[in-house]
Amino acid sequence: MPKPKKPPRIAKVENGDIYYILWNDKGTPRRKSLGTTDLQKAENIFSGWLVEYRKDFEIDADPYVGDCLDLWFEQWIKGQMLSENRYPSVVNNLKAYFGRKRVSEVTREHSREYRTIREHTLEIGKGKCSPATTRHELQKLRACFNFMADRVEPKERRVKREIIPYIDLPPPAPSRDRVLTTEELEKLNDFCINPATNKFNYQGGYRKQSNRISKISRFLMLAIETAQRKTAILELKWDQVDLDLNLIQFNPRGRNQTIKKRPAIPMSKNLKSFLEMIKCERISEYVCDSKTDVHYNVSVVAHKLDIPGLSPHVLRHTWITRKVMAGHQIEKVAEYVADDPETIRKHYIHLTPDYLRSVVD
Secondary structure (H helix, E strand, O other): OOOOOOOOEEEEOOOOOOEEEEEEEOOEEEEEEOOOOOHHHHHHHHHHHHHHHHHHHOOOOOOEHHHHHHHHHHHHHOOOOOOHHHHHHHHHHHHHHHOOOEHHHOOHHHHHHHHHHHHHOOOOOOOOOOHHHHHHHHHHHHHHHHHHHHOOOOHHHOOOHHHOOOOOOOOOOOOOOOOOOHHHHHHHHHHHHOHHHOOEOOOOOEOOOOOOOOHHHHHHHHHHHHOOOHHHHHOOEHHHEEOOOOEEEOOOOOOOOOOOOOOEEEOOHHHHHHHHHHHOOOOOOEOOOOOOOOHHHHHHHHHHHOOOOOOHHHHHHHHHHHHHHOOOOHHHHHHHOOOOHHHHHHHHHHHOOOOOHHHHO
16 A cells, blocks of 8 residues: 655754755655745745645645635736736736635625725725726636636636626716817817927926927827827837828737737828927837826826816727717727727717618608
8 A cells, every 4th residue: 555645844854953845745855945944934934835836736726715716817817917016906906805815605695795895995906996997807707716617727627617606797888979069179289299288298297388299199199190099009110100101000019919909000190290309309119208107197287277077098989989970980099090890880879970760861
């Protein structure tokens, strides 16, 4: 009868003073130095090692949610998603509340309590968040559980569907249907092209008057004229802009398209003259100087110019609304903004000049 395998443990070996981790890997004895002669330090290090060991080698029919989130990130997100850098904070927030619960212990009430904590306290994350953020995070928890049931490797780790809980989501956020007026667009255009009215640097503070067009002005002009998503604009580089062909390739060479596609689009006369003006002032490979976020900068401009509700999404929505109302084909508008024609039709068909006209005439 074979001897039973000993569990991982710590011990001193060969009459030395250093503590080692000793364990068995498929019949082969293994050891790893802990680099300390202090038993308490060795036990603390061993405790962390044991968590990772169990995650890698022990199959649990009802795993901890924290382990599920780690496996989901390592096997499904890391190296696979272009937006990978957005996931660690989501995983950390979910682990802070759900991490030490086993899958079968999670109830519908837990997702409601998570929402309360995230939206009304400072216990998790960097601060209070909106219902839309809570919904996004809980959707990722749903995705994690589905991954654990259908895709995690090895297959022996897959969790039975009957123990996976229902995750209660907050309702979707109401649609942001703010459309800028012609006067507001003229204010923004003047702000972008006239350095005398623009005293903001790209951190959002004030600086001495300069003849150089600022980062926020570059971003706003591109958003007004192209209706592209914020990240696509911030990551746009000069080698993606062809002023001779009047063309902007928002998807850089070598980057795979995601659900949020980045199109190749012609530029308007206004945008071309603006880009020709700022190209000679460039200080980096990015059209907007850098790809750091502009959320705060946009809010400062909105306050300065008295344009309530200004956001990158509102600029995109305004562009689409005005084009549809001007009678442009929905399919062409959708192609320009890299969205699904059915999505544009669903939200904007009522704005077309001939909408339901035959019913009344």
